[in-house]
Amino acid sequence: MTETLRLDRPRDGIMVVTLNRPGRANAMTAQMFEELEHLARSVHHDEALRVVVLTGAGTAFCAGYDLDDAAELPSLGAVGMLKLQELGARALAAVRGIRVPVIAAVNGAAAGGGLALSLAADIRLAAPTAKFNAAFVRIGLSAGDLGTSWLLPRLIGPAAAAEIVYTGRIVEAPEAERLGLVNRVVLAEELLDAALAMADAICANSPAGVEMSKKSLQANMEITSYAAALELENRGQALLTRTADMREALTAFTERRPPTFTGR
The missing domain is CATH 3.90.226.10 (2-enoyl-CoA Hydratase; Chain A, domain 1)
Structure with missing residues (x-):
């Protein structure tokens, strides 16, 4: 309250x-x-x-x-x-x-x-x-x-x-x-x-993808190294490729239909 x-x-x-x-x-x-x-x-x-x-x-x-x-x-x-x-x-x-x-x-x-x-x-x-x-x-x-x-x-x-x-x-x-x-x-x-x-x-996009994008944008405002930014981005992308949302997004794209995301 x-x-x-x-x-x-x-x-x-x-x-x-x-x-x-x-x-x-x-x-x-x-x-x-x-x-x-x-x-x-x-x-x-x-x-x-x-x-x-x-x-x-x-x-x-x-x-x-x-x-x-x-x-x-x-x-x-x-x-x-x-x-x-x-x-x-x-x-x-x-x-x-x-x-x-x-x-x-x-x-x-x-x-x-x-x-x-x-x-x-x-x-x-x-x-x-x-x-x-x-x-x-x-x-x-x-x-x-x-x-x-x-x-x-x-x-x-x-x-x-x-x-x-x-x-x-x-x-x-x-x-x-x-x-x-x-x-x-x-x-x-x-x-x-x-x-x-x-x-x-x-909301039409992958929950995990949006969340990781926000983390990257905010974190990379606080560092001055391009190399460090790339390292952070690499880790985020690697994690996202392990999610069901990424697989669903790719399948939906190839099938030309709206994706159904689970947030995982």
């Missing part, structure tokens, strides 16, 4: 996770961090799960850390603040580490920690009303927060990332698409349907 998240299963293999504090623009709290981390860990052994779609209730995606709670941060002390910071970092790392693809359907403002949460997804779709803001410097904090300083430059390049985080300016949806911050912009009323259609396209 979650209080800050709403969980739905619109169809087989797909879970929609909605940040559910619309009265506070889905701003983050310690409880939301705990619930996100617990959810991300709990779905690890859900063999039926193929894709997670992450979105926000109401008109915002996530406005970052709740400023009502932020007013108390200076009184926590160094150790207390570090524990809260580590709680948030664990939550977003757990979301990024979900073994299946995560699609962020960014329906409105994604500021500060909300930007970081969208970056933790594998794919981002945005409504025209989506706005991205590395708001940290505007409240006296650093953009080195919740993975933003690592993920954002890798997504849009270091120069564009530097401008956005140093100025704290708002990036509107069309610019976000040009920069590669989002995969594409779709009409607001079609956003969730577009995310589900993409999820369906992912």
Whole structure:
């Protein structure tokens, strides 16, 4: 049972996770961090799960850390603040580490920690009303927060990332698409349907193949050696050739029929 998240299963293999504090623009709290981390860990052994779609209730995606709670941060002390910071970092790392693809359907403002949460997804779709803001410097904090300083430059390049985080300016949806911050912009009323259609396209493929592809993409962002990347890819491919899904995919391809995957 979650209080800050709403969980739905619109169809087989797909879970929609909605940040559910619309009265506070889905701003983050310690409880939301705990619930996100617990959810991300709990779905690890859900063999039926193929894709997670992450979105926000109401008109915002996530406005970052709740400023009502932020007013108390200076009184926590160094150790207390570090524990809260580590709680948030664990939550977003757990979301990024979900073994299946995560699609962020960014329906409105994604500021500060909300930007970081969208970056933790594998794919981002945005409504025209989506706005991205590395708001940290505007409240006296650093953009080195919740993975933003690592993920954002890798997504849009270091120069564009530097401008956005140093100025704290708002990036509107069309610019976000040009920069590669989002995969594409779709009409607001079609956003969730577009995310589900993409999820369906992912679900049409081998579960093990998609999962291993995600592992490879993420792991190879963290190494600097082409040789090491090849070694990781070689191991993944060798493992996949031992699965029933690979044999089924090849048979279905030669027979020109849709494959039936078991996830094994």
